[in-house]
Amino acid sequence: MISRLVVIPCLFFASSAQILHLTGKISGFDYKTKKGFYAEVFLNIPYASAPLGELRFEAPSPGFPIMFWVHGGGYESGSAVAYGYKALADIYIPRDIIVVTIQYRLGVYGFFSTGDSRMPGNLGLFDMAEALKFIHANAEKFGGDPSRITVCGNSAGSAAAGQLILSPVTRDYIPRSIEMSGSAWASFAQGVAVANHSLGLAKVLGCHANIKECMKQKSVEEIYEGIRKVVSISNELRDPVSCLIINLYDSTMDGIWGLKWTPVIDGEFLQHPEVMTAAAPPKISLVGVTNKEAALIS
Known part of the structure; x- marks a missing residue:
């Protein structure tokens, strides 16, 4: 006998702010056709926002754009906690933008590298990659559009945004970037020592x-x-x-760090600038600087 997979989306999704099922199960059942074939049937799978209230008589909404924010700090300090959910909500929710802030390993824990296959380095960048893949895979489950992810950052976060949009590990998940005071090829973003x-x-x-x-x-x-x-x-x-x-x-910069551990060209996440630039498809990037950023170290 041949089993076939049948997916029938026929129910809109009414979102709940209190409960978020990212990996929940959808119950299905087997159906035997008249000729003896079996089908695995899944019904009532949500695929868009419920057409209620202001959405009545409107086209289905594909989901909200997502801002994927990477904090700065020289790859050795900083935290997503510094930005606070209240300020982000006040600024971006009225604009219908979902904001994701991430944590990643810093300093020696995120960027220790022997310069060879023993410990190639860039673990902090791979942390960012896993967070990005998670958001891309689950965007629709919290009302987001995975095709509209913008990676953003300031200083080292900006350099990381440039690295994420160029790297073969992550570039297919990101259509655009906003880079503020840092680039993938900044000297501090390529640790030669x-x-x-x-x-x-x-x-x-x-x-x-x-x-x-x-x-x-x-x-x-x-x-x-x-x-x-x-x-x-x-x-x-x-x-x-x-x-x-x-x-x-x-x-x-909190004593002992001084930019000793940062990204390196490891041949996997980061290649030589000319190689990465030539291989990466064209993307949309907004690049600028942050006013008075140097006040941090002056």
């Missing part, structure tokens, strides 16, 4: 053979202290003026 800092940290922590497994066994306190030593050694190798600038910057 990340491998040196990472290997230096591994050495300080006594991780020589299987670096990844060794790093997994280290406590947060051990890693934190190791970073302090790596930063201290790095600063001592600089000339006095550069060392002073770095120390001032570090004190502003």
